Amino acid sequence: MSWGLDIVGVVQTGTNVAHAPRDYEAKNLLVLEGLEAVRKRPAMYIGSTDTRGLMHCLWEIIDNSVDEALAGYGESIEITLGADGSVLVVDHARGIPVDKEPRTGLSGVEVVYTKLHAGGKFGNSSYNATGGLHGVGASVVNALSSRLDVEVDRNGAVWAMSFRRGVPGVFDGEGPDAPFTPQSGLRKGKRVNKAVTGTRVQYWTDKQIFLADAELSISHLQDRARQTSFLVPGLRIDVTDARQGEGVTETFQHDGGITEFADYLAHDAPLTDVLRLQGQDTFTETVPMLDATGAMTATDVDRILDVDIAVRWGTGYDTAVKSFVNIIATPKGGTHVQGFERGLTRAFVKSLEGTRLLKSGEEIIKDDCHEGLTAVVTVRLAEPQFEGQTKEVLGTPPVQRLVARIVEAEMTEFLTSNKASVKAVARTLMEKVVGASRTRVQARAHRENQRRKTALESSTLPPKLKDCRTPDGERSELFIVEGDSALGTANVARNSEFQALLPIRGKILNVQRASVGDMLKNAECASIIQVIGAGSGRTFDLDASRYGKVIFMADADSDGAHIRCLLATLFFRYMRPLVEAGKVYSAVPPLHRFELIRPKRGYEKYVYTYTDAEYQRKVAEFTKKGQAFKEPQRYKGLGEMDAHQLADTTMSPRHRTLRRLTVDDGAEADRVFEMLMGNDVAPRKQFIVQGAYSLESDRIDA
Structure with a gap:
């Protein structure tokens, strides 16, 4: 009967739609201007509106400062989570341009924070390798903030501008709830030394957009700061959590770069030192470029690819591979990781051909080379192609071929080296890879043997089961x-x-x-x-x-x-x-069993305790209430209990305790x-x- 009712409902709904007015004209189309699209569909730009999206906004602002450090400007960044719910990011780099952008007539600051797909990362004039490249990071954070203040030290003065939900204006007071008057243009403040440059961004995320339980994670922020300090050697990042009390500042600075990063990530004893596989190559990419008239024209552009990879093998069996494009983590890999894996496998296969370690019929695959491997894969190139704004996967096709070539050449040189110190380590490493290959074959044979057995073949299971x-x-x-x-x-x-x-x-x-x-x-x-x-x-x-x-x-x-x-x-x-x-x-x-003599109301004849502390409490309780009991039994092992006791205390789902x-x-x-x-x-x-x-x-x- 319920199916019949459901079908009737569908038919009735269809009839109503058939008689609905055809009110669909051009006037019904909604055009979202400026940053309205971001507020309407925030997840399209930051992934979600929970804690993950909140952290993504913070990464966008931090990465702008890190891009400056990556380009060689600025040696420190300060990040503060304020007690008032704000986030403050300070750098000492070149500062956002404050002059007028000729096409819009707006200041560089206003263009960066109010125009989607606007910034200095589309061409090669300002940056060669950056984390941000879509030109939407700062403007998206601005659109999703109830207040954003930016101050720029540049040209001998402090330039300031404020926004409410992406709209420029002036706040009369502190915090996001202060009275606000819309107003375009930069405000020129006090004078500073011309040598002083940098940017300060403070923002309050919009509670209308983000979920009520979304909050910034200090542990994730510290992990990201630590990671960035490894990727940009010499950069100092200070992280302060002042949301409760005065706050504690933690500083991250690692001059050793990704060599130090690989050592940090590894948790087993080293089989090799950290090896650096480095190289540079070029490729040609066809991309749309703005010409003098403002039109987009397909243009061949020569790109430079810098590859820097730290690898280390340990005595363990787990694999840890972290990959980055410029400074952006790519947790789902991409063409650079595919190239690394291909080049590494080719190097081992080629190097083992000239040895007697690999027997006839044996083969080496990627998993064998990765056993015990800790690797940090970094590539730097201008305008990398990512899959989506969240930049989790690198998609630039030529990168795979070039990374594979560099890794194969560098790793082969190490594995076939004639230096006495290197040769011994290389042989030990190749023996580990060959051992992993043989173990893989044994494990596969074991699994296939198991799969061939059916449930009816009781003899295949251990007889003691x-x-x-x-x-x-x-x-x-x-x-x-x-x-x-x-x-x-x-x-x-x-x-x-x-x-x-x-x-x-x-x-x-x-x-x-x-x-x-x-x-x-x-x-x-x-x-x-x-x-x-x-x-x-x-x-x-x-x-x-x-x-x-x-x-x-x-x-x-x-x-x-x-x-x-x-x-x-x-x-x-x-x-x-x-x-x-x-x-x-x-x-x-249980550890103990009490047998009560003529148990009083509320007590069972046998009482079990599971810890020494519980045993002492029971003794005190029985003594206080005058409950007599025989000498408690102390169980040294499971075999001292009879079947009824074991079932009652340890095995029966009704009474047992499991950890x-x-x-x-x-x-x-x-x-x-x-x-x-x-x-x-x-x-x-x-x-x-x-x-x-x-x-x-x-x-x-x-």
């Missing part, structure tokens, strides 16, 4: 249980409809130190990956997981904690999507796992020594 009956993957649970002794009790305690058990013998392999091949050879690790059935590493398929929850169930002692840590390392390194999806848990078995493993910050989690489980002993020793001072001696399980 006690599987559940439900076919519902989301409802099912896999308990990874420490030891065969606990397995017997857990097998009786579980609900076999949806709870599966996989026992492991003692402590599994520490995969943070081992290679992928060693991990796959380890019986316990291989069994866990096989039982979950979703693969491992880059090819892990979350949808193929056989279980909706994976639960570590180990003893509540130091050995149990170590086993949980080793399991967490395995899942984080090779099945991270399962952790990120919130499907990995740790069971919380979910989450990844809020992947980079920080990588760092912690490397510190606790990696090859470098010194940081781990320091961590243990520092923790020893806060450890109570009676907590030691001895």
Whole structure:
């Protein structure tokens, strides 16, 4: 019946439209003038109206100042988040032009802040390589601000201008709510030394445009400032958050450039020093150019491409590649990253041909070269073509070919060098790449072997697995249980409809130190990956997981904690999507059991506590209320509980407590796992020594 009602509704609506007046003439067309289009469709220019869009506006203003530093003008930038909700960006560069622009008759400042697609970055006369190139950044921020004030030190004077939502005028007072009078033109202020130049921009974002919960992120701002200071060596950036109290200023300045940046990004022990792959080339591009009459004419323009790439290989297996065009991050890559990957792969393939490291039939692909790689890819060119105003992908086609050529030549020279010191490192690096290739082939064979097996072939799963009956993957649970002794009790305690058990013998392999091949050879690790059935590493398929929850169930002692840590390392390194999806848990078995004698009203006969602090509270509570109890039982392991107790406290969804493993910050989690489980002993020793001072001696399980 409901389908019939829906169809009738559609027919009725169609009938109404058929009889509607055809009122669609030229007078119905809406023409948005000036900055109205920006206010009408802000997401088209800044991506969104949430925090991301708010930060994009800030990047547009900061990048204008950084472009000046990139061109060789100005050595410092100050950024302040004000208590009144404003943002202040100050530079000491050339300052925005204040003379009249001949075509519009307006000052350079008014043109930059009120005209879309206007600025000094369309030709090669003012800038050779910039982050901004569409000429809409400053004007878009102005259009989306309830107030924007700009002051320019230039020609021996301070020139000022204010705007409300893109309209020039004068404010009578402080803040965005002050009385406003529309008025065009620059205001000339006090005199300054002619050698003093620079720009100060202060703006308040418009609450009519942005979402109520949108706010500037100081951490993102500091990350961007740090990143920029690496990309423009010598540039000092001061970031002050004065939104609460006086604020604290953090300064970012790195004279080492992208070499220092690559070291900062890397989290594993170095296999090579940071290598710089540098070069310059030219290409011809056909672009529309304004001629003397103001018409657009297709013109061939010679472009200069500067390539500067820092690469470093470590002993780990993860890859980190950051890419930039001029100073703009391109998180989704583009032609420069494609060229880098192609050139790098060609260099390794060519260099390995003359060695005996690669056996007949073996091949090297991009992923093999990227294992353990940290790279910062930067290119500089005039008027790069980006895909969209948010500039996340570089689209200039010739860049791919030129970057590939430069990278291949520079990397081949390193790999085939005859210098004794370089030759040894190059051979070690090539051995790592060949090892990655063989491990990839082994992993692929393992996956293909798994995929060939059907669900009916029960013999393909480890015989020690006690599987559940439900076919519902989301409802099912896999308990990874420490030891065969606990397995017997857990097998009786579980609900076999949806709870599966996989026992492991003692402590599994520490995969943070081992290679992928060693991990796959380890019986316990291989069994866990096989039982979950979703693969491992880059090819892990979350949808193929056989279980909706994976639960570590180990003893509540130091050995149990170590086993949980080793399991967490395995899942984080090779099945991270399962952790990120919130499907990995740790069971919380009790530490103590009270058996009450003639329990009073409100008490059960058996009471369990899960921490020493809870145990002390219960003892105090029972003593205060006069509740008698037998000598409490202290559980040293899961095997000391009978099936009923284990089910009631640890396995039954009605009563148990589970701790979910989450990844809020992947980079920080990588760092912690490397510190606790990696090859470098010194940081781990320091961590243990520092923790020893806060450890109570009676907590030691001895």
